[in-house]
Amino acid sequence: MQLRGYGQGGPDRLDATFAALADPTRRAILARLASGEASVGELAEPFAMTQPAISKHLKVLERAGLVSRGRDAQRRPRRLEAAPLAEASQWLEEYRRFWEATFKHLDALLDELKAGEAKRGRAKRRGADR
């Protein structure tokens, strides 16, 4: 797998960020690191997961530039790198806000259309009774 682009801005990083965020365990790891750095052992604790399994997730997060390693040779604590997360989240958030607002308008229109049909249905039935 090519590693071009990781650690810089641009399309590869955005994709890697989305892939990294797609997994609930990885999101939970990021949330934990938001409170401060932690070693692999400390990160593995709350999950029913082995350290190698957590390390796999950490690799994905590191390749996306979301997590970096501290210098303590013994513990190699992981820490959260905020910038790529903020970038990707911001784009997605704006895009999402546009579609949320747009679909709310569609909700309102659909309500009107349904009400209109119901009204015509009642009128039809009244007409048929005559």
Place this chain on the structure above:
Amino acid sequence: MKNAGALQITTPTEREILITRAFDAPRRLVFDAYTRPELLKRWLFGPDGWSLAVCEIDLRVGGTYRYVWRRERDGTDMGMGGVYREIVVPERLVATERFDESWYPGEAVGTIVLVEEGGRTTLTQTMLYESREARDTALKSGMDEGLGAGYDRLAGILASLQTDGDARD
């Protein structure tokens, strides 16, 4: 609308954006809303201050459509159009899409699938771009401010990640 579903946006492949949303309405009404100009103008009118000034639809395979959004305050136009590739009433619509200003390279293909159950309709809307770069440019299109969130916004994002983690337990 009481039972509308939550919006989901994902990027299942490097060239796609996938949107999922449920509506509290039968799918033929949702399909109508997507294909009749007089209805489209009432919901796909863009951000605040914009309207769908032009909406022309020739609803047949090979037929074209054209939308032009207009900003009220200065008359700025944003036009887009394409060709219908597949039409299956009331469940499937596939059309190409290209903006006049072409801020993402190439042409995109939009696919809309409607599935109805018990009077509720789930919409799956996929936008397929020619390249990852085009897809990412399209995704960033909503941004008017520059990149780089403040840490207060980051705190909000991380708080929502925490909620996801809690919900999982």
